[in-house]
Amino acid sequence: MSQYQKVTAEFVKALKSAVSGKVMTGAEINEDFSHDEMPIYGKLMPEAVVEAKTTEDVAAVMSLCNKHNIPVTPRGAGTGLVGGAVAVDGGIILSTAKMNKIISYDEDNMMVTAQAGVLFNDLAADAEKHGFLYPPDPGEKFATVGGNVATNAGGMRAVKYGTTRDYVRAMTVVLPTGEIVHLGAPVSKSSSGYSLINLMIGSEGTLGIVTELTLKLLPLPKEVVSLIALYENLRDCIAAVPKMMRANLHPQTMEFMERDIVNVSESYLGKSTFPQKFENKDVNAYLLISFEGGDDDSLDGVIEKASEVVLDAGALDVLVADTPQLKKDAWAARDSFLDAINSTTKLVDECDVVVPVSKIPDFLAYIKLLAQNYDFTIQNFGHAGDGNLHIYCCSNDMEIQDFKKQVSDFMPKTYAKAYEMGGLISGEHGIGYGKRDYLAEMAGPVKMRLMKGIKDVFDPNGILNPGKVCCKL
Numbered sequence: 001m002s003q004y005q006k007v008t009a010e011f012v013k014a015l016k017s018a019v020s021g022k023v024m025t026g027a028e029i030n031e032d033f034s035h036d037e038m039p040i041y042g043k044l045m046p047e048a049v050v051e052a053k054t055t056e057d058v059a060a061v062m063s064l065c066n067k068h069n070i071p072v073t074p075r076g077a078g079t080g081l082v083g084g085a086v087a088v089d090g091g092i093i094l095s096t097a098k099m100n101k102i103i104s105y106d107e108d109n110m111m112v113t114a115q116a117g118v119l120f121n122d123l124a125a126d127a128e129k130h131g132f133l134y135p136p137d138p139g140e141k142f143a144t145v146g147g148n149v150a151t152n153a154g155g156m157r158a159v160k161y162g163t164t165r166d167y168v169r170a171m172t173v174v175l176p177t178g179e180i181v182h183l184g185a186p187v188s189k190s191s192s193g194y195s196l197i198n199l200m201i202g203s204e205g206t207l208g209i210v211t212e213l214t215l216k217l218l219p220l221p222k223e224v225v226s227l228i229a230l231y232e233n234l235r236d237c238i239a240a241v242p243k244m245m246r247a248n249l250h251p252q253t254m255e256f257m258e259r260d261i262v263n264v265s266e267s268y269l270g271k272s273t274f275p276q277k278f279e280n281k282d283v284n285a286y287l288l289i290s291f292e293g294g295d296d297d298s299l300d301g302v303i304e305k306a307s308e309v310v311l312d313a314g315a316l317d318v319l320v321a322d323t324p325q326l327k328k329d330a331w332a333a334r335d336s337f338l339d340a341i342n343s344t345t346k347l348v349d350e351c352d353v354v355v356p357v358s359k360i361p362d363f364l365a366y367i368k369l370l371a372q373n374y375d376f377t378i379q380n381f382g383h384a385g386d387g388n389l390h391i392y393c394c395s396n397d398m399e400i401q402d403f404k405k406q407v408s409d410f411m412p413k414t415y416a417k418a419y420e421m422g423g424l425i426s427g428e429h430g431i432g433y434g435k436r437d438y439l440a441e442m443a444g445p446v447k448m449r450l451m452k453g454i455k456d457v458f459d460p461n462g463i464l465n466p467g468k469v470c471c472k473l
């Protein structure tokens, strides 16, 4: 039985009079609010949804819920992949999606301030209009920046620029008690006590609700060019990665992909960009690498050196995607991997481990061997430059219970191997609901005790996003 109170008609009335945003219940709630992009972790309808419009709305909801012991699940765009935005024990979904204004630019200090519900795509495009680059570049462009901060989203450009964490200067947060706090500052460094802002980043909506963000920007690069390096096998392909890193060429992105997933994506898009043969050899793996520069001339030198590096490391050939169309097609194929898998597969589960870059081939060799023991198939791709691997278990013909049972046997072995190689459970998607048992197992009792202690300080009544990350229901 739940430890929480149910949402009553009287409580809904109190919510409606406390907030300026919309409050929905029953049939007014769209089914989308019952899941995120990994529905295998559960589809559960909340008792009410509040679409907040202001920080004060969020504070009012939290005060009321804290007082009445009603759980609250923060939600951005619902594109998460670990069930983090799902109300697993009922209560309220507090959506920040309607808090979608870009508030101001501080061009001299290269920062932008925006509400948490602004979509990544809108922020990145607007920053570009102002002559700036917002460097994080997660594959899903229609997530909110609040969700990106809550999950410490990574993405394609993390190999050069780091993850979302590296671009958060300041934030406004509503604590589970309803108090409003401002964390960080519009400055570039701090040694000012414990870094509460860094605790909030990546806390997946379990410590507070982010309502406003001040984010660091960089000057916009003038030119970006992509190379596609073709390999006969994955081992050579990944072996090129540390060589490229040491060559001092600063790639902006470095993605690896195997032939199978490229085929799935290209047939989904109906367009073929990645060659399958070079001379008489089969191409089985690809590196998609981008470089940025001030002008075409400076990039020509980089392309030449980078081509030498990949060819020396065993590439069959290198294609330069220097026309806008070729670049667009190559990246469209990469960006569509998950959509392609979802559109062709009935049952999907995934893991998002991160291992030292040099360990990628051994890790994948282990996974492929392991997968032979199960009835599902696996697809994998990842951010080669960061050692961040996305392994998808896919089935069209298994029964869901059998699929779940087999996946729950496969995943712990996968995580144990990643740990053994010096890696971690999640590079960018987070723990949420789907991975919390694995986190508890891998992190061990001391780290779990610290995490739970932190959670208790922020959320003494345990009402914010229960059942996620370090908390069991």
Ligand SMILES: Cc1cc2nc3c(=O)[nH]c(=O)nc-3n(C[C@H](O)[C@H](O)[C@H](O)COP(=O)(O)OP(=O)(O)OC[C@H]3O[C@@H](n4cnc5c(N)ncnc54)[C@H](O)[C@@H]3O)c2cc1C
Pocket: 036, 037, 073, 074, 075, 076, 077, 078, 079, 080, 081, 083, 084, 085, 096, 116, 137, 138, 139, 140, 142, 143, 144, 145, 146, 147, 148, 149, 150, 151, 152, 153, 154, 155, 156, 204, 205, 206, 208, 209, 210, 211, 338, 339, 428, 429, 432, 465
């Ligand atoms: C096709 C596809 C590609 C993807 N590619 C990437 C990728 O390359 N890199 C990557 O990192 N992720 C990727 N993701 C995962 C997902 O897009 C990210 O996790 C994203 O950051 C989630 O943002 P959201 O607004 O959709 O958050 P939601 O899914 O709504 O929520 C995610 C978590 O954040 C919490 N949360 C949301 N908003 C707030 C807030 N304002 N305050 C506090 N907590 C909040 C929620 O409670 C939940 O725990 C991908 C997903 C898809 C479907």
